[in-house]
Amino acid sequence: MLGKTAGGLYWMFRFLERSENTARLVEAGFRIALTRSKDPEAEWKSVLTTAGARSLYDQKYDDYAASSALDFLLRDASNPSSVISCIDNARTNARMVRTALTTEVWEAVNESWMALKTALKSPITETKLPALLGEIRRHTALVRGAVHGTMLRNDIFDFTQIGIALERADNTARIIDVKYYTLLPSASFVGSTLDNVQWETILRSVSAHRSFRWLNNHDISPMSIADFLIFDSRFPRSLSFCSRILEDNLGYLAKDYDNRLPCHDMIDAQRERLREQTIASVFDDGLHQFITSFISENNAIGQQIEKDYRFVG
Amino acid sequence: MNSDRQHFDEMLLGQDGVRAPYAEYQKWFSQEDPTRLSKKSKEAEAFFRRTGITFNVYGQSAAQERLIPFDLIPRVIANREWTKLSKGIEQRVRGINAFLHDIYHRQEILRAGVVPVELIAQNEAFLPQMIGVTPPGNVYTHIVGTDIVRTGEDDFFVLEDNARTPSGVSYMLENRETMLQMFPELFSQIKVQPVSDYPKNLRRSLAACAPENCDGKPTVAVLTPGIHNSAYFEHSFLADQMGVELVEGHDLRVVDGKIAMRTTEGYQVIDVLYRRVDDDYLDPLNFKPESMLGVPGIMDVYRAGNITIANAPGTGIADDKAIYSYMPDIIEFYTGEKAILKNVQTFRCSEPDSLKYVLDNLADLVVKEVHGSGGYGMLVGPAASKKELASFAAKLRKSPSNYIAQPTLSLSTVPIFTKKGLAPRHVDLRPFALFSPDGMNITPGGLTRVALKAGSLVVNSSQGGGTKDTWVLED
Numbered sequence: 001m002l003g004k005t006a007g008g009l010y011w012m013f014r015f016l017e018r019s020e021n022t023a024r025l026v027e028a029g030f031r032i033a034l035t036r037s038k039d040p041e042a043e044w045k046s047v048l049t050t051a052g053a054r055s056l057y058d059q060k061y062d063d064y065a066a067s068s069a070l071d072f073l074l075r076d077a078s079n080p081s082s083v084i085s086c087i088d089n090a091r092t093n094a095r096m097v098r099t100a101l102t103t104e105v106w107e108a109v110n111e112s113w114m115a116l117k118t119a120l121k122s123p124i125t126e127t128k129l130p131a132l133l134g135e136i137r138r139h140t141a142l143v144r145g146a147v148h149g150t151m152l153r154n155d156i157f158d159f160t161q162i163g164i165a166l167e168r169a170d171n172t173a174r175i176i177d178v179k180y181y182t183l184l185p186s187a188s189f190v191g192s193t194l195d196n197v198q199w200e201t202i203l204r205s206v207s208a209h210r211s212f213r214w215l216n217n218h219d220i221s222p223m224s225i226a227d228f229l230i231f232d233s234r235f236p237r238s239l240s241f242c243s244r245i246l247e248d249n250l251g252y253l254a255k256d257y258d259n260r261l262p263c264h265d266m267i268d269a270q271r272e273r274l275r276e277q278t279i280a281s282v283f284d285d286g287l288h289q290f291i292t293s294f295i296s297e298n299n300a301i302g303q304q305i306e307k308d309y310r311f312v313g
Numbered sequence: 314m315n316s317d318r319q320h321f322d323e324m325l326l327g328q329d330g331v332r333a334p335y336a337e338y339q340k341w342f343s344q345e346d347p348t349r350l351s352k353k354s355k356e357a358e359a360f361f362r363r364t365g366i367t368f369n370v371y372g373q374s375a376a377q378e379r380l381i382p383f384d385l386i387p388r389v390i391a392n393r394e395w396t397k398l399s400k401g402i403e404q405r406v407r408g409i410n411a412f413l414h415d416i417y418h419r420q421e422i423l424r425a426g427v428v429p430v431e432l433i434a435q436n437e438a439f440l441p442q443m444i445g446v447t448p449p450g451n452v453y454t455h456i457v458g459t460d461i462v463r464t465g466e467d468d469f470f471v472l473e474d475n476a477r478t479p480s481g482v483s484y485m486l487e488n489r490e491t492m493l494q495m496f497p498e499l500f501s502q503i504k505v506q507p508v509s510d511y512p513k514n515l516r517r518s519l520a521a522c523a524p525e526n527c528d529g530k531p532t533v534a535v536l537t538p539g540i541h542n543s544a545y546f547e548h549s550f551l552a553d554q555m556g557v558e559l560v561e562g563h564d565l566r567v568v569d570g571k572i573a574m575r576t577t578e579g580y581q582v583i584d585v586l587y588r589r590v591d592d593d594y595l596d597p598l599n600f601k602p603e604s605m606l607g608v609p610g611i612m613d614v615y616r617a618g619n620i621t622i623a624n625a626p627g628t629g630i631a632d633d634k635a636i637y638s639y640m641p642d643i644i645e646f647y648t649g650e651k652a653i654l655k656n657v658q659t660f661r662c663s664e665p666d667s668l669k670y671v672l673d674n675l676a677d678l679v680v681k682e683v684h685g686s687g688g689y690g691m692l693v694g695p696a697a698s699k700k701e702l703a704s705f706a707a708k709l710r711k712s713p714s715n716y717i718a719q720p721t722l723s724l725s726t727v728p729i730f731t732k733k734g735l736a737p738r739h740v741d742l743r744p745f746a747l748f749s750p751d752g753m754n755i756t757p758g759g760l761t762r763v764a765l766k767a768g769s770l771v772v773n774s775s776q777g778g779g780t781k782d783t784w785v786l787e788d
Contacts, residue, residue, distance in 0.1 A: 001576055001577050002558055002560065002564055002574060002575065002576055002577075003564070003575045003576060003577050004560075004561070004563075004564050004575070005558075006577045092540065095365070095540050095545070095549070096540055098365075098549045098553065098559075099549055099552050099553040099558070099559050103364075106365070107363050107364065110363060110364075110365050111363055114362065114363075155577065253577075257577070257578050259578065309577040310575050310576070310577060310579075313563050313564070313566070313575055
């Protein structure tokens with residue numbers, strides 16, 4: 001496979017994952033701002049920070065009104081993490097690697113792009129938002145379904161999964177990073193409304209408010225939430241889960257190409273660290289520090305993969 | 314332009330009759346419900362959009378992708394007609410290859426005075442870098458898309474020999490796919506020669522032209538300028554259908570005297586490169602230094618016989634519009650036979666007598682730039698305003714050798730499907746010929762382009778043209 005094609009697949013799926021993550025953040029933010037928060041602007045500010053879009057946003061707007069935040073996160077082409085930018089980038093990459101995709105996958109991406117471009121043509125009002133978010137979710141699910149149902153399990157598939165795993169881990173880690181202070185034991189006033197709102201936001205941002213409750217019915221504590229987001233290997237957005245997907249697919253590549261590369265050592269080291277740690281040790285050493293180093297480690301692995309598999313010349 | 318003359322319609326004869334090749338189709342069509350067909354027509358458009366069968370229009374924003382309108386009435390060619398056409402095309406393609414070999418070697422045709430020396434020496438399409446180079450298999454034009462027009466029952470003319478990188482074959486294939494999906498019953502009733510083997514034949518034909526020193530199965534790749542190119546869809550389509558890599562210049566480099574592509578496992582040698590990049594952009598070291606689309610040093614690898622480039626660099630000298638007028642003589646010179654397919658009468662404005670005639674009759678002629686393509690930079694006399702005629706005349710006087718002129722042909726029409734029923738529109742035909750040491754392979758039919766505006770003669774997709782499925786009937 002061409003290195004460029006591997007890179008195109010990897011980025012296509014990173015962008016698809018990112019569009020979904022942005023939509024999920026918007027959904028959580030919208031819901032919290034609507035139902036729980038006394039200060040909706042602070043909520044949108046926090047959503048923008050988590051989406052990594054704060055500095056760009058601040059250059060453009062003076063406040064954090066819902067309408068501006070929605071516009072910026074959903075349909076502003078100048079924001080590289082907006083849903084429209086992500087879908088556009090995903091499709092551009094898909095066009096580039098079209099020969100590596102099945103017809104079903106290509107058509108699912110192309111249709112998503114056509115539908116969302118139309119849906120995001122005019123500003124999104126709060127009335128229209130739930131339907132729009134539903135549409136985004138449906139389309140990304142369609143692409144994912146097409147990938148799983150039609151693509152060969154070969155190097156092409158591996159690079160798609162690697163892109164997803166890296167992007168998703170980055171997203172979950174950034175959510176923890178932005179909200180880590182609410183997860184610190186010292187800041188916990190168990191049962192206070194403020195904390196409940198914060199925790200609900202976190203869980204909703206990763207679409208886990210229900211599954212978390214199912215798994216931890218009587219233990220809703222900062223530590224149990226952090227444990228869930230970092231270590232629970234059942235939860236498909238946890239750092240541990242993403243790391244395992246990465247390990248698996250890099251492993252398939254190593255086997256397929258009969259070649260172990262520096263990125264394999266890096267993922268092994270990350271797996272090892274996650275295995276050795278517990279949530280207690282993470283809190284002892286400092287949650288913030290743990291997350292910060294995870295994010296940079298995750299980035300470093302991504303860059304090493306780009307180099308090892310010759311994405312660019 | 315609007316021309317009120319009587320046109321030859323390939324389907325209908327006057328009020329009631331249909332021409333024989335259309336008899337079966339007409340029988341089916343007359344029983345169809347127009348509303349159902351209208352619906353089918355919309356379905357086809359949705360299908361093209363979803364599949365992404367689009368082209369980019371130059372001068373518009375990169376995101377601008379357009380559909381080439383597809384008309385659901387097929388263009389039908391009788392077997393007998395096709396046999397003659399394909400013979401004519403084969404003869405022409407062989408003639409062109411012999412000409413190219415001669416022009417870059419002994420230049421006997423110039424010595425014989427059949428083609429004037431200055432037409433070659435001063436021609437930008439002539440590549441001095443190709444002098445003395447014999448491409449692998451001695452094939453220059455691996456793929457040719459000859460543009461053919463028709464004016465009457467037995468009157469076919471070659472309008473242009475596209476010997477560089479002819480495009481449109483993906484539309485030929487997708488048009489058939491669309492028809493098969495929309496009207497499967499038609500194809501069980503009427504026996505139409507299939508076109509779907511083209512990608513397989515293309516790959517086989519390209520592989521047959523691999524360099525001699527290539528051992529094992531040749532690696533073929535398609536070189537595209539990238540996703541912003543107007544024909545990118547076709548490039549990725551062909552690579553996909555052939556099962557070969559689609560590469561860009563920055564995927565390639567010279568490794569140990571060969572061209573290799575950067576893969577996830579290192580550099581892999583390419584034996585045959587089907588390039589959809591113009592000569593000028595192919596190699597920044599040998600041609601345009603600012604080109605980002607090509608591969609530095611590929612011409613040196615080529616000259617050393619270590620890669621096949623399809624079509625060979627420098628083939629443009631054969632489809633140049635000034636050379637075109639000599640094509641019947643060229644064919645006779647090399648094949649010893651009269652050209653089967655006629656040329657359109659052509660006035661070379663470089664010749665004083667012709668220039669005078671052209672200037673005197675500008676309003677009745679089509680004037681084309683010698684190096685132009687895509688219908689740009691041409692004057693359609695009968696459709697032009699007085700002002701346009703005057704300004705074009707000035708251009709002509711200033712650099713006459715840049716232009717040729719032809720009478721406006723009364724192009725044949727084929728009906729298109731409209732809300733108000735069938736309506737005649739002018740068409741042309743681009744069949745695709747593959748040439749290798751194994752022989753010639755011409756896909757039955759080709760791409761029919763149709764001017765969708767009533768009376769218009771411009772069929773180019775960039776200027777409002779559409780396409781039709783083209784049927785060659787089984788015997």
